[in-house]
Amino acid sequence: MRRDDSQYSEQPRQRHILRAENPLFIGVGDTDHSKHVQAHNIEIEPDYDLEYVQEYGTSIDHQQMEYDHDMEELLRQLPSRQLEDVAEAASRALWRKHLGSSTRQGTMRLYNQDDVENHIVETLRQDLQDTDQLYTELDAAVRVIPTTLSKKRTIKRTLSEKPRTRISRCKLIKYWFSLKWQKTKHKIVKETRLFDLWRSHLKTIEGCFGTSVVSYFIFLKWMLLVNIPIFMLTFAFLVIPHILFRYYRKDRQSVSYEREDFTGIEILTGTGYFEHSEMYYGFYTNETVEVASGYKYEMKYAYLLTSAGYYLFCLIILGYSYLRSYRKYYIEVSGSLPQYYFSLVICGWDYGITSQETAQLKQRSLFNEFKEYLAGLNTVKEKPTRRQAVQKWCIRLFVWVLVLALICASGYATYVVSTELSIKPMLANSTTTVVSSLTMPFVLSSIQLIVPMIFSFLEAYEQFSMPKYELYIHMLREQLLRAGMLAVLVYFWLKQASSQVKCWETFVGQELYRLTVMDMIFALLYSFFMEFIRRLCSLKWKSIERAEFAIARHTLELIYTQSLCWLGIFYSPLLPVVVILKLVITFYVKRYSVTQNCRPSLKPWRASQTHTVFVGYIFIFFIFTCIAVFFGIFEIKSSSDCGPYKSYETSYDVMKELISKWKKNYVVFGDIINIVTSSGFVAAVLVLLCMILYYSKTIMSSRKNRVEQFKAQLISEGKDKKFLLNLLTEVKVRGTKNYAKPGPAIPQTMQTPREPRDFF
Amino acid sequence: MGASQSVFTEEELDDYQTLTYLSKKEILNVHKKFKALAPELVIADKNAKLPLSKIKQFPELKVNPFKDQICKVFSSSDDGMTFEDFLDMMSVFSDGAPKNVKVEYAFRIYDFDGDDLISDSDLKMVIERLVGENPLTNDELQQLIDNIMEEADLDDDKTLSFAEFEHVISKAPDFVNSFRIRI
Secondary structure, eight states: OOOGGGSSSSSSOHHHHHHHHTEEEEOOSSEEEEEEHHSSSOOOOOOOOHHHHHEEEEOOOOGEEEEEEEHHHHHHHSGGHHHHHHHHHHHHHTSSSSSSSOOOOOOOOOSSSHHHHHHHHHHHHHHHHOOOOOHHHHHHHHSSSSOHHHHHHHHHHHHHHHOOOOOOHHHHHHHHHHHHHHHHHHHIIIIIITTTTHHHHHHHHHHHHOHHHHHHHHHHHHHOOOOOHHHHIIIIIIHHHHHHHHHHSSOOOOOOOOOOOOOTTTTHOOOOGGGTTTSSSGGGGEEEEEEEEEEEEEEEHHHHHHHHHHHHHHHHHHHHHHHHIIIIITEEEEEEOOOHHHHHHHHOOTTOOOOOHHHHHHHHHHHHHHHHHHHHHHHHOOOHHHHHHHHHHHHHHHHOOOOOOOOOHHHHHHHHHHHHIIIIIHHHHOOHHHHHHHHHHHHHHHHHHHHHHHHHHTTTOOOOOOOHHHHHHHOOOOOHHHHHHHHHHIIIIIIIHHHHHTTTTHHEEEEHHHHHHHHHHHHHHHIIIIIIHHHOOOOOOOTSSBBBOOOOHHHHHHHHHHHHHHHHHHHOTTTTHHHHHHHHHHHHHHHHHEEEEEBBBSOOOOOHHHHHHHHHHHHHHHHHHHEEEEHHHHHSSSSSSTTTTTTSTTTHHHHHHHHHHHHHOOOHHHHHHHHHHHHHHHHHHHHHHHHHHHHHHHHHHHHHHHHHHHHHHHHHHHHHHHHHHHHHHHHEEEEEEETTOOOOOOOGGGGSSSSSGGOO | OOOTTTTTTTTHHHHHHHHHHOOOOHHHHHHHHHHHHHHHHHHOOOOOOEHHHHHSSHHHTTOEEEEEEHHHHHHBBBTTTHHHHHHHHHHHSSTTOHHHHHHHHHHHHHHHOSSSSSHHHHHHHHHHHTTTTSSSOOHHHHHHHHHHHHHHHEEEEEBEEEEEHHHHHHHHHHHHHOOOOOO
């Protein structure tokens, strides 16, 4: 913004000079100066001499400073500091519709703590009478006032005592309802045990490690809370009706399967006892469930509609989270000058830390960050030579080629393993051994463990300018690897397995089950070896240090688990149970591993921005899995002897039948469907969305422009004020010049370029 | 939790709940922690005023470099904090407090000389406290302060008023995450 006071850069800023810049303080030689000032008339002399003033600019002896009460009085009378305006603006802001929202609202600034209560009470009372919303919004209004609890209590009591005006009966009922609604909402959110899950564990972790590590655990908890409604949906609409169907079936003789005995190995493979159970798609019937006469429950519609239900639910939750996170951490932050240093200092300390070691580490980490950025500012970066730049980009290109080659190789390996070991033994009608069915998940998980390490090794050569970029590029590559392998698997299942395996949906469900279980085993082994054993080693050999908790890697693992869950729900309705169990086990294992085995990290971690990135990844993976599953539903032929869609060509044919039945019965419905699904309608909707987007974008850029203009205006207003105050001080000083040695007055930083004579 | 439930009546809990951003369970938890600081004083009077030396033994405050400022901002009287002050503090630091309330109190905490402006001297104290025993040289300190003022000071008066502070901090994404004490 402005860097014109270069002459001060070599002078250390000391307290007395700072005081001199504050017009409240003026140097005096005479202690009864203040009385004199009051008695004098302030005369404005036209021959204001700037150079005279400048000579005595810095010759202040700070022991002789006296607080100028008149100047303070003057400042207090400035309109910008008047409490009435501020309180009015604040109370007006309180009555905006979204009282509890996170958008910025005015606060009541309390300059003088003593007698301000009465003023607040009066202002609030005024507003409450006008808008007549005493019952519902008084609590929220009182809570916002930044004063002590006892004062808030007295304010509230005073306001509640106001005589009740006559309110009509229906308004009274409306208030009663909204009050009850608010109370129930508060109760549900705050008092349920579910949202409060693991609170003490999270607190311990935060105390030891700060907000960075605890963000992983919060993400895990959020994922658990998302999976629970999905599980309840499938359980209520699919599993329970099917169990009822089995027990209430009219014809009990046609039991076309034999349920095998339960041996322990089913937990790993998912076949055997689980094969003919509610676990997999293949077991569900396409008949109608009829428990009591007259109440029919069509299983085939239920299956598809429940899937649509949970995918829609996930879409809404994820879309909402992602948009909220993006808005909070990217949009509101942009559009202004980058303010890195301010947030580094003001938001630097993590108030949740409780351990002394972590506090010291945090101080050290902040110190390092400061040093690093200051050093970066001071060293003049010479432009890299052309040769160096070319070399750097060649290396980066080479690394990317290697990375993509590795990803393709992993994809091919997955395909080969799947074909050889999963399908062929099955087709050859030999009983698949446990080992062969588990090979594919084993290979997949080990690739996901080893290849990212290779990526990290390669990244050391790439010389990124900031560690943030290295982290993001590494995460991108890891996600590409996983997405690639999953894509190969999905292709394999939908194209090859569907044509070759008899009940391919159950097969897919089992594969996904095995993948989930193997992933969990690998996560537990990783914890065991990389964290626990490493701690034991560090106790023995001093050169090995305890591990740091790899937040990014673990969070990406969680995202992968969830994508497997979404891929698998349609083919294995009880997969959410497995995932929930997996998340709970992972939580406890990681929590104890972190506190016992890991050490806090020195590197800074921007929790809020990486959170947005993670939610973004999970949203993208959700979209991909949806596309994969919908492709399976709409295009692939469902297997002909198992599952609810035995007799149909594709699973979606059921819905087509239903819609055509409705069309026959209700003609209007048919017309509506025809219009909505026509290409003209879809094109029109797309054009409308594009127009809205363009409109929002233009509004955003015009607002940015306005912000810049306001900033410039503020700066010049500030200069005006400074100049006028300066002038006043100078005039006072000149007035008492005869009584005291010439005091300090205007240091050069507060000068404005304007010529003072122009004003008189 | 059952024992401390008999300490407060339902009415008192309701009252606290409406005046703060905490739920009833959290209020009881806070009281439990408050009691742990000085059991004999709190059993005698549930709203006892504990001396600041005892308050500073609270785990989160003990390692916090701004503990004396926090105690100063939240105590209603100079010689100690009552339970209600403590509750107020935990309410502001809790998850439920809106951002503007947190910004207000953050401003007060970082305003070391109490003149309702954050000047260079305040920032210098903040940075010194943040780095603790690892000292920065004067030049580096000054440069940091200059950079901060450049980013935040809109009207060029070398101090940050509350409006400027609020404006800049609303753009800082990590503020709410870091300015929080879980109960």
